[in-house]
Amino acid sequence: MAETRSPSTDQDISEALGERIRRADAEGTPLRIVGGDTKAFYGRHVQGRPGEGEILSTREHRGITTYDPVELIVSVRTGTPMAELEARLAEHGQMLPFEPPHFGKTATVGGMIATGLSGPRRPWVGSVRDFVLGTRVVTHEGRQQRFGGEVMKNVAGYDLSRLMVGAQGTLGLLTEVSLKVLPRPGARRSLRLEMPLAEALTKLAEWGRQPLPLSAAAWHAGALHLRLEGGPSSVAATRERLGGEELDASFWDDLREQRLAFFSRDDARPLWRLSLPPNTPPLALPDVEADDLLYDWAGTQRWLRSDLAADTLREACARAGGHATCYTPGAAEPFMPLAPVVAKYHRRLKAELDPRGIFNPGRLYAAI
């Protein structure tokens, strides 16, 4: 049966949040939605300037509202710490398959959805949005609405739940989310293979066409790091076949949380995330050394330390069919500018769902 538990900290403050939003809408006050405040660096400042926007905190709105491990579905209020949710799933041998980064102890489920960031397992199982089944949202008029639900399949109406993922809170306030969860794999091994980049990319393309139990693949500084997850038999057989040396599993946590030396703050150059199609060869970028790059997601997510001009970098990514995001705070446009027609429909959607521009205005783009 569905299990609900209510520690004393669990509470539903959605009415109060709705009231606050109604007032902001009436007054035209821009709001800055804050959960655990661990991902403020990701994106623009509200209204493009630090300190702008009245803070709307979701921290008090917390608790797991339904969790039935056999249904593989959990519903959770957005102010709930990610760590609390993950611990609860682990008690039942389950996990968030997209392995989201926390970037801090206080990280909340709301921020996880609003930023839509996924971890090393993403190319093999899917991203945050792939596991979102439903949301509860407070509209600009302060009304609570529900889209999707606690079922695996649901195609009634437009998919507003997935639209909210990565929208950075610009279309409404997320108050609850229902997620599909999965059992933790029966076996897990990590390994490290010394090999040059070109060989690693060739191998990854070849392995991608085979039913191998891969669940993470990152190359940096002359070595390919792999994680195998699945049934004990296949993981053991694949480990045997691939050889290499044993790698501590904490490598993947450090990669996900950007704690590896590569991400060190001592390096003053901006940190860029390049998102590229599978099998994209190394980009020809001026003044970029091999060690300035870390290839994750089998080469489809590349981290770059570089002083290159945003336009130069973005043109190179766009030519390859991808885009680039700046992870270092302070960039004028951390997200790649949209094609004019796509931008027009972003503005129209924003105008329809947030006509007074109160939800994190400017956080994603100046006009959104």
Added chain:
Amino acid sequence: MNIHFDARLDGDLPDIDKAEVLADLQRSLPELTLLHREEDLHPFECDGLSAYRVLPMLVALPETLEQVETLMQRCRALGVPVVTRGAGTGLSGGALPLEKGVLLVMSRFNRILEVDPDARLARLQPGVRNLAISEAAAPYGLYYAPDPSSQIACSIGGNVAENAGGVHCLKYGLTVHNVIQVEVITIEGERMTLGSEAPDAPGFDLLALFTGSEGMLGVVTEITVKLLPKPETAKVLMASFDDVEKAGRAVGDIIAAGIIPGGLEMMDNLAIRAAEDFIHAGYPVEAEAILLCELDGVEADVDDDCATVRRVLEVAGATDIKQAHDEAERALFWAGRKNAFPAVGRMSPDYYCMDGTIPRRELPRVLKGIADFSEEYGLRVANVFHAGDGNMHPLILFDANREGELEQAEELGGKILELCVEAGGSITGEHGVGREKINQMCAQFNPGELTTFHAVKAAFDPGRLLNPGKNIPTLARCAEFGAMHVHDNQLPHPELPRF
């Protein structure tokens, strides 16, 4: 229900004259195949929901994107609604034509543009058949995962419009999880790319929004899907039960054992007998329910999982467990399930297929409810169930030649869907709302939520010319059909036009 567009309940449309529209389109698109004589229009009067038929005003069969662009621009200028159709296999009347509308048929865009085995992507025109994708990918050991029952005939464009599913959704997801990029043409005749071949695209996830939007936001003109490596092996177990509830509980037990089957299907006695009579798949006709459990992956893991599932099924009280001993028998076990709809069709002059979803734990209660409705209406109901993901397909057997029986079947179907909503589920898991379930949407969403849907629509198609009368009901329709959530007897926003 009244299948015809009703301005009072579906919103006003501009008054248009067929001769004028025809002349305009012929003038602006002299190369476009445009059908307008009644005898030419008949083949397009319905989609897979053949009980609903409306003759379109005109049928357009474009062959180039430029034609689609111009067609959209002209239709917008003339105020003519556009209904887009793929292969016409949809089961909810999503491609039901309008008497005063153009039916835009995308079937001539049927080329596979590219299969890239190293990137594991296929780029497709919308008219490419679902199964043809896997066939084209097969030489590389790859396949396209979503496999709706109609996969021989249905097109990928329609799959995107409906967010189509299939029997492997629990493990491999729906269309939304397997499509990574689409090209669309808006009602204003602009082209845009949504999604990316890269893992993500900047901005809002408009790809997710467009997937399953039933042709209400734009016309999909190209689709890029991801391909998966074919599992090394797939094995299927068939378990018989003398009680439907036991079978339902066994489903939960399998998942509780930490196993995610590639497919997990359930059929009740009436469906078993229908399928066995038609396909001779070796189904146990005495069983009250069977479960088909397919395990796929690497050989060694699959063998381990088969042993685990077998133990779970025994403990759950299965009266018999058979494992398909070769590929031919595996295909046969599945043939019975995949042909369940036509098999039931042989038992009755007509049947009506429902598509509700529920949390699995509600299965016993919902099945009991369906049995009660079946008795109340005097109509037999066969149950076929994507048990793994909670998607039910009750098939209501009726005879349309008997006065009032279609209406009875529709009413019974509506009650089943409302029961699904009440159990915390949805009125549609994979077939879409279309015209068919437009009234039941009022049970699933309150007026505020419907207003938000209308706002999304307005961002892309303010003139409401794309597939009007489908998917999202007007507040006026919901008020009329009573099932609407009305708080304190007050509609929100009395000032808004109730389109």
